[in-house]
Amino acid sequence: MIQIELKDGSVREYEKGATVLDVAKSISGRLGRETIVGKLNGKIVDVRYPINENGTLELLSFDDEEGKRTFWHSASHLMAQAIKRLWPEAQLTIGPAVENGFYYDIDLDHTFTPEDFSKIEKEMTKIVKEAPPITRWIATREEALEWAEKEGETYKTEMIENLPEDEPISFYGQGEWQDLCAGPHILNPSMIKASKIMSLAGAYWHGDADNKMLQRVYGIAFPKKSMLDEYLKLLEEAKKRDHRKLGKELDLFSMHEEGPGFPFFHPKGMVLRNQLETFWREKHQQSGYVEIKTPIMLSAELWKQSGHWDNYRDNMYFSEIDEQEFAVKPMNCPGAMLIYKSNPHSYRDFPLRMAELGQVHRHELSGALHGLMRVRSFVQDDAHLFMTFDQIQDEIVGVIQLADYFYKTFGFEYSVELSTKPEKAMGSDEDWEKATDALRNALEVTEIDYVLNPGDGAFYGPKIDFHLRDSIGRTWQCGTIQLDFQMPERFDLHYVGSDNAKHRPVVIHRTVLGSIERFMGILIEHFAGKFPLWLSPVQVQLITVSDAYNDFAQELAEKFIEKGIRVNIDDRVEKIGYKIREAQLLQIPYMLVIGEKEMTNQILTVRNRDTAAQNEYTVDEFLNKLTTNIENRTLELF
RNA sequence: GCUGAUGUGGCUCAAUUGGCAGAGCAGCUGAUUUGUAAUCAGCAGGUUGUAGGUUCAAGUCCUAUCAUCAGCUCCA
Numbered sequence: 001m002i003q004i005e006l007k008d009g010s011v012r013e014y015e016k017g018a019t020v021l022d023v024a025k026s027i028s029g030r031l032g033r034e035t036i037v038g039k040l041n042g043k044i045v046d047v048r049y050p051i052n053e054n055g056t057l058e059l060l061s062f063d064d065e066e067g068k069r070t071f072w073h074s075a076s077h078l079m080a081q082a083i084k085r086l087w088p089e090a091q092l093t094i095g096p097a098v099e100n101g102f103y104y105d106i107d108l109d110h111t112f113t114p115e116d117f118s119k120i121e122k123e124m125t126k127i128v129k130e131a132p133p134i135t136r137w138i139a140t141r142e143e144a145l146e147w148a149e150k151e152g153e154t155y156k157t158e159m160i161e162n163l164p165e166d167e168p169i170s171f172y173g174q175g176e177w178q179d180l181c182a183g184p185h186i187l188n189p190s191m192i193k194a195s196k197i198m199s200l201a202g203a204y205w206h207g208d209a210d211n212k213m214l215q216r217v218y219g220i221a222f223p224k225k226s227m228l229d230e231y232l233k234l235l236e237e238a239k240k241r242d243h244r245k246l247g248k249e250l251d252l253f254s255m256h257e258e259g260p261g262f263p264f265f266h267p268k269g270m271v272l273r274n275q276l277e278t279f280w281r282e283k284h285q286q287s288g289y290v291e292i293k294t295p296i297m298l299s300a301e302l303w304k305q306s307g308h309w310d311n312y313r314d315n316m317y318f319s320e321i322d323e324q325e326f327a328v329k330p331m332n333c334p335g336a337m338l339i340y341k342s343n344p345h346s347y348r349d350f351p352l353r354m355a356e357l358g359q360v361h362r363h364e365l366s367g368a369l370h371g372l373m374r375v376r377s378f379v380q381d382d383a384h385l386f387m388t389f390d391q392i393q394d395e396i397v398g399v400i401q402l403a404d405y406f407y408k409t410f411g412f413e414y415s416v417e418l419s420t421k422p423e424k425a426m427g428s429d430e431d432w433e434k435a436t437d438a439l440r441n442a443l444e445v446t447e448i449d450y451v452l453n454p455g456d457g458a459f460y461g462p463k464i465d466f467h468l469r470d471s472i473g474r475t476w477q478c479g480t481i482q483l484d485f486q487m488p489e490r491f492d493l494h495y496v497g498s499d500n501a502k503h504r505p506v507v508i509h510r511t512v513l514g515s516i517e518r519f520m521g522i523l524i525e526h527f528a529g530k531f532p533l534w535l536s537p538v539q540v541q542l543i544t545v546s547d548a549y550n551d552f553a554q555e556l557a558e559k560f561i562e563k564g565i566r567v568n569i570d571d572r573v574e575k576i577g578y579k580i581r582e583a584q585l586l587q588i589p590y591m592l593v594i595g596e597k598e599m600t601n602q603i604l605t606v607r608n609r610d611t612a613a614q615n616e617y618t619v620d621e622f623l624n625k626l627t628t629n630i631e632n633r634t635l636e637l638f
Numbered sequence: 639g640c641u642g643a644u645g646u647g648g649c650u651c652a653a654u655u656g657g658c659a660g661a662g663c664a665g666c667u668g669a670u671u672u673g674u675a676a677u678c679a680g681c682a683g684g685u686u687g688u689a690g691g692u693u694c695a696a697g698u699c700c701u702a703u704c705a706u707c708a709g710c711u712c713c714a
Contacts, residue, residue, distance in 0.1 A: 103709095111642075201709030202641025208711090213641055216709070244707095248649080257687075257705050315712090360714085365639050366705090368712060380714065456713095465714095477714060515714045546671040573671060581675035593673060607674060614674070 005056040014051065021047040021187070024059050034223075035059045036067035036191075037184050044070075046184035048136055062223050072097035074134070074186040075195055075221035076104050081177040082123035083108075083217070086116075092179065093155040093205060093214060101220035105203050107155065112215055117197040120217075124195055131190035132175035136183060144169045144180065155205070156180050194228035195221035243470075243524035244371040250529050250586060252520075252537070253372065261369045261376030263517060268537035271566065272520060275535050277357060279409075279633065280381055280513065287402055289353040289383060294335025296359060300325035305490055306334040307426050311459040315362045332358035333484075333509055336384040337491040345495040350505070351391050355383040357516070372521035373476055379516040385508040386493070392506055396442035396464070396481055403466055403479045403512045410523065411635050415475065416448055417465045419456035426460055426486045435483040436462040458509075460486040466514075468522050476522060478514035483507075530587045530610065533637060534630045540567045541583040545576060545595030553594045556604075556619065563623050565630075584609065589637050590626075610637055 004023055005011045014023060020038035024031040024047070038045050039058040044066050051057070060067035076095035079102075083090050087108055095104030139147065141160065148157040159180060163169060172181045174189060186192075198218045205211040222228045239245070247253045252269035255262075265273060281291065297319065303309045308316065308330065317328040329335065336354055345352070361377045368374055385395050407414050418439055421432045439462055443450050450464070457463050466479035484507045487493070494502045513519040523535070533539055540560055542553045550571045560567040568588070570579045576593060583591045591607040592598075598605060604617050617625070625638050 114643080199708060200642060203710050204640080213710080215641080218709080255706085260705065362713085365712065367639065367641095367710085369706090374713070378714065480714070511714065513714090518714060543674085545673060548671075575670095575677065576673050578672090578676055579674085584675055591674075595673060597673080605673085612674080 002051060003054045004051065005054075007056075007058050016052055017050045019047065020045060020049050020051065020057065020059070023051070023057060027059075031059055034061040036061055036064075036186055037070045039066065044184065046136065047187060049184075069097040070184050071186060071192070071223065072102040072221060074189065075192050075219060076102035077134075077172065077174065077179060077181070077185065078124050078127055078189045078192060078195070078221075079120065079197070079217065079219050080104050080106075080179065081127055081174060082120050084177055085123055086119060091153055091155055094159075098218075101198060101218060103203075103216050103218045105205070105214040105216050107205075107212065107214050112200055112217060114200070120197055121195065124192075127175065128189050128192055130175060131188055133188050134172055134174045134185050136170060136172050136185070138168045138170055141169060144171070147171075147178070148180070153180075191223055192221050193223055194225040195219060196228060196232075241525045241528040242371075243373070243521040246524050246529040247372070250524075250537070252524070255371070260366065261364060261374075263372055263375055269520070271537040272523070272531070272535055273516060276513070276516060276519065276523075279534075280357075280406075283402070283405070284355050284383070287353075287398070288351075289355040292336065292339055292354050292356050294332060294339065294356060294358060295329075296361075297321070297326045297328055298334065300327050302334050302338075303327045306337070307460065307486065307490060308334070311424060311426070315364070317361050317363060328361045329358070330360050330362045332356050332360065332380060332382045333384060333487055333507075334491075336382075337487055337493065340384075340386060340493055341491060345386070345505070347388055347495055347497045347503075349386075350495065351385055351387040351395050353383055353385045355381070358382050372517045372524075373470070375515075375517050378518065381511050381513045381516060383510050385510065386495075386505045387508070388495075388497070388503070389506055392438045392483070392508070393442050393445065395508055396439060396483075397446055399481050399508070399510045399512070400442060400446050400448065400464070406479075406512050407466070407468070409633055410526065412468050412522075412526065414469075414478075415467045416443065416450040417453040417456075417467065418443060418450050419453040419458075419463050419465060421462065422455050422457050422459060424459055425457070431485045432457075432462065435485060438483055439464050439481065458482050458484075460484045461509075466512075468526075470522060470525050476514075476518055478519060478522065479512045480510065480514065482509040484509055531589075532633065532635045533589050533626070534633045536566070536587070536589050538566050538568045538586065538588045539626070539630075540565055540590045540592060541579075541586075541588045542567060542569045543576060543579045543583065543591055543593050544569070544571045545593060547571060547573065549594045549596075549599060552599045556592075556594065559619060559623065560626075563627055565623070565626055580607065608637055 001013050002016050003011050003013055021032065021035065024035040035047055037060050038047060038049065039060060040049065040051065041055045062068050062071050073096060076097065080092055080095055083106060087110055089108065091107040093105040093107065095102065144160045145157060148160060160169065170181065170183055171178050172183060172185050196219060198220055201216045201218065202213045203216040204213055220231060222231065250268060251266050252272065253266055254264045256264060300309065300318065312330055316330050319326050336356065339354065357379050359377065359379050364374060364376050387395055420436055443464065461482050461484040463480050463482040465477045467475040468478050469475050487507050488504050493505050495505050497503045542557060544550055544553050553569050553571060557567050557569055570583065572579065580591055587609060589609045593605050604619060604622050606615050606617060606622060629638055
């Protein structure tokens with residue numbers, strides 16, 4: 001007999017060799033039905049896994065991350081089986097679960113069309129009805145290769161050949177179809193009560209653009225039909241907060257064919273932008289930064305010196321001035337280096353924090369452009385910090401805390417990645433190691449959770465990235481901290497130390513918002529256009545009941561303007577309901593109906609955008625509440 | 639850049655098998671002076687992304703090109 005400790009701390013006895021499923025069934029029928037995978041002593045195992053020794057076991061269902069992934073992985077098998085039935089010549093590659101569902105990459109001459117989706121879905125439903133039990137077995141390398149040969153699955157042959165010698169090669173099968181797969185999997189496709197093919201995309205084999213492009217079929221699946229409906233509804237909701245749609249509706253910015261990747265900011269978008277920048281300047285000044293501004297175009301010679309010419313030329317724009325080659329800056333660092341070099345520096349100046357809202361241009365691939373999120377020209381909220389080696393950790397910690405402060409002000413959740421040396425990089429392995437250690441230490445000091453992203457650093461140094469999430473769950477890099485030992489060498493920077501000798505300073509590049517454009521995109525989606533008061537393009541809408549009250553509204557407006565409130569008067573001859581509706585659609589925080597009652601009593605009737613509640617205030621009361629909320633950059637309206 | 643899809647008034651969308659480009663909203667004009675999410679009527683607005691081609695006839699079919707969307711790749 002063996003002893004299994006369960007999640008609730010209870011211990012149960014089983015025959016040696018009892019499977020995860022046996023355990024689940026023994027506890028309750030429901031657990032028996034819903035358990036998808038087990039976590040045995042911290043390791044994910046198939047429900048078919050026989051337990052041979054004492055240990056702790058967690059039973060995971062679709063509600064658990066690991067359970068969900070397994071479920072979706074099995075759904076991708078179901079889809080693959082359906083596709084193989086419909087197109088037997090299809091060659092299968094890989095079919096993993098992703099954040100929202102699963103995909104399978106398939107090599108097939110027939111190009112899938114959206115019309116094929118329903119065909120595939122129908123076949124999937126048929127298989128679900130057949131309910132073939134999913135079985136697992138281990139094959140030798142020879143058997144596995146034989147299978148791939150027989151099935152004509154050339155990609156699988158390649159995958160088998162690349163498997164490590166000592167790893168057991170497992171197969172999963174359902175009905176007439178088998179697949180090479182590490183698992184784990186659910187017991188039977190009949191557990192998949194609802195599934196839907198979502199979209200189609202091209203994807204390269206092994207993610208390498210030199211390889212053949214495969215067809216990637218995306219799908220989603222759930223153990224309950226109602227969950228699929230809910231998910232589809234959620235997607236609809238997310239579409240409504242797409243910053244491209246809201247940008248148009250709220251008249252914040254526009255994009256034009258004449259300038260692909262170059263956004264145009266409208267007056268209301270500029271209010272938002274300027275508020276952001278004002279906030280940014282205020283906080284940076286408080287945090288000991290000075291501000292600089294460097295030119296958009298600089299000599300090509302400078303970019304050769306900085307290393308951008310060798311490492312970043314494909315992404316740069318060039319032009320000629322007086323027969324000399326110039327480049328439009330893709331980054332702000334070389335300009336900042338020149339400013340540093342224009343004066344001698346002492347260790348007493350350090351740390352020197354030079355910030356720059358710098359407009360950069362980068363030639364991004366046309367297919368990569370995406371609203372404000374990925375553009376070809378954007379303003380980085382950049383800064384270059386110059387310091388001694390001893391100051392590195394404190395400075396990185398300082399930036400991490402600054403970034404945290406900014407994100408918290410907007411109520412963002414964020415994730416952090418540490419990226420290490422890429423293939424195309426300058427500098428010695430030793431320098432890279434030192435720099436990477438410094439970043440890692442700072443992360444550990446601040447006790448921030450992070451994931452490692454090997455090989456994804458900048459060409460001049462490793463980096464810490466801050467990622468924010470958009471409305472449909474895609475994450476975008478915003479803040480970044482990059483340690484750089486290269487620029488100081490290349491530009492021969494130095495400072496005089498306390499020993500009266502010349503030393504090389506260390507440089508940190510960093511952004512917090514990342515790009516103002518991208519950050520605005522994220523903000524729009526995060527708030528779904530309902531900006532907090534301090535960011536709202538129009539903060540107060542005065543709505544007159546009839547033109548008898550226009551003068552009074554005008555008087556009031558002047559009082560608001562005097563306090564710096566962004567106010568707008570709607571004195572059109574329209575019904576109140578009509579004017580309220582328009583202000584509401586523009587997400588204006590406060591709507592004030594101005595009529596007889598207000599004029600005679602000298603009182604304000606205030607409608608709140610979010611609650612639709614109506615409150616009465618005296619003018620001074622309301623003004624005080626407004627200014628306090630704005631000054632504190634409060635997220636909620638009052 | 640690659641794969642696939644999509645481009646019709648400012649916006650959202652119609653237009654049988656190729657057969658006279660249309661509606662709602664927004665805009666303008668007039669009437670309505672209105673109390674918390676749409677007052678009524680009239681008017682105007684388009685070389686159907688662009689350039690070619692097929693055809694008696696093209697929004698519709700073909701070719702090229704540009705842009706956008708989804709993903710890949712890349713990245714703030």
